[in-house]
Amino acid sequence: MKRHPNTDTLAFWHAARDYLHAYLPTVRKLAVKTIQAYRISLECFITYLTDDQHIPREEISFDHFHRDQLKAWLAWMNTEQHYAPRTIG
Secondary structure: OOEOOOOOOEOHHHHHHHHHHHHHHHHOOOOHHHHHHHHHHHHHHHHHHHHHOOOOHHHOOHHHOOHHHHHHHHHHHHHOOOOOHHHHO
């Protein structure tokens, strides 16, 4: 997997694109609607990172995908976005 030239971290955007457009449809053979659901969830998390955590899109990396951040995102979906518990869980 490619790494960012300056930080040596895995290139998040490249990996996310490959995951959604290559891995899920060809390796996992998931339905188009399922892949769309994955993409929508990822976009929601990115919106949380940019709007609530004030992380610029170009700085988002795999380092932002950790337990505490994901738990905070779930809480944000409930309290700020008013998603139904069934949607979140």
